[in-house]
Amino acid sequence: SGAIEKGRTQWLDMPSADCFAFAEDDGMIETMVDLGEPVEDGQVVARIHPLGRTGQAPQEIRARMSGLLAARHFPGLVKAGDCVSVLAVAVG
Numbered sequence: 001s002g003a004i005e006k007g008r009t010q011w012l013d014m015p016s017a018d019c020f021a022f023a024e025d026d027g028m029i030e031t032m033v034d035l036g037e038p039v040e041d042g043q044v045v046a047r048i049h050p051l052g053r054t055g056q057a058p059q060e061i062r063a064r065m066s067g068l069l070a071a072r073h074f075p076g077l078v079k080a081g082d083c084v085s086v087l088a089v090a091v092g
Contacts, residue, residue, distance in 0.1 A: 012088035018064040021085045023048055023078040025059055031072055033085075039063045043083045048078060063087060 014020075019047060023029075027048040031053065033039055047058035061084055070088035 019087045
């Protein structure tokens, strides 16, 4: 029920492999950026905390380009090789 809310369409592009970030090890992911937020090249977008050893520093996943966070891993546990974030750039 209610009126339809119309919004402007925003097209996104993933121009290179730099858009994708993958986990190098198993662990629990801590996301650092919300979906749709801008991201700068080199910014930490997630941390992966190891499950087997407490006190070990988490692996930091850094953006390899600037853009918008278009997708991220869900739920909290990741395996080595899982895609943990996808960045995109606005076009048009």
